[in-house]
Amino acid sequence: MNVKKIPDIIIGRLPVYLRALQRMADNGAKTTSSQELGEHVGISAAQIRKDISQFGEFGKQGTGYSIQFLIDKLREILKVDRVWDVVLIGAGDLGHALANYNGFQNRGFRVVAIFDNDKNKVGQKIGEFTVEDTDTMLERIKSMGVKIAMTTVPASAAQEVADKLVQAGVRAILNYAPVSLNVPENVKVQYTDPSTNLQRMTYYL
């Protein structure tokens, strides 16, 4: 047993580190320290060192971390050292925004299909994609072997869509609808609905 169980909370911070490191690399930096990285992401240096050290000794005393090396390691750990196919359900405004989003490039993701149940939208072009019918979704996802989905459907349809996605073999759902989804334990869901996020802040105003 070489690998101990890594807490979710640490995994959740890694993408933040990765994002900051990639930004540093874009700016031409070669090395950084836990101190500097911490200032960028608003997390204590000690915490960052401990998080990273869960996976190996990637730094060097006196010098810090090689940015490129750490990026490579984090991408490997998070399994984004490859490109994941992602399907998008819901061709509304938000669906359009995600379809055209260029931030997936170089971050390990690629949208491969868009579905909607509105017959008026089916067949429409969004960028290079043609909106497909949700009736054919299950088969299409299965045959493509896609494991990741993003849902931008109305709250009322979200659970039904999620059920279908799970049935099709999807294992990770990024849910933009304002509802909690009921899924099996081996399926991960991330929620990201604007109202909920705003409500997390108003308490402090």
Add this chain to the structure above:
Amino acid sequence: MNVKKIPDIIIGRLPVYLRALQRMADNGAKTTSSQELGEHVGISAAQIRKDISQFGEFGKQGTGYSIQFLIDKLREILKVDRVWDVVLIGAGDLGHALANYNGFQNRGFRVVAIFDNDKNKVGQKIGEFTVEDTDTMLERIKSMGVKIAMTTVPASAAQEVADKLVQAGVRAILNYAPVSLNVPENVKVQYTDPSTNLQRMTYYL
């Protein structure tokens, strides 16, 4: 001292409870239990009881919680028993999606203005809004007294925009750009970038 310091992590769960409760209310339910609510949101019943009891004794043994009463209380606690004005910076696809989003209604928020620095977009209509120039943003926000902003600008512009928002008196920022923002301690930021959210899940695939 009647009110003890409530941990952030509890505050973060309240909007989730609220969302589920509002959904139950829409479906005509009158009461619920910590058990039932927990099943809906995927959190243990004990945890929910403990969270809620931080603010008072809102339930009744043997019966559970009155849904409407709990909604009212949570809205009050989260300060969404009113309507907050929100400004939107960035009139791209995502900006359009948020401007047209109807999930803010009944959740305590209302978009009141949209800004962009692209002179081609300034003056454009988005729904009932006219895109305004970021040059006039600082004054406009100040005069309207807006405290909440959503940013859908490119990563490269996000920090600069955030600085201006802080200067204009904004105290809460929902940031869709894939960068960590550096803001004073009294300003809250919530991050919500698709790639980062997806990367939080790939580890488990």
Add this chain to the structure above:
DNA sequence: CCAGATTTTGTACAATTTGACACAAACGCA
């Protein structure tokens, strides 16, 4: 209408998880 069974809350206490602190060891540099 009532007594016992059932439900469900709120909380005391225990266990676990998470974060802060401190420092020896390693490295670079002058």
Add this chain to the structure above:
DNA sequence: TGCGTTTGTGTCAAATTGTACAAAATCTGG
């Protein structure tokens, strides 16, 4: 070589979650 920097980690403190149960309310069956 000696000094300043920075990592990785052991130890401790704090925060968070889980468990269990008394008390309160409702329900049920006669």
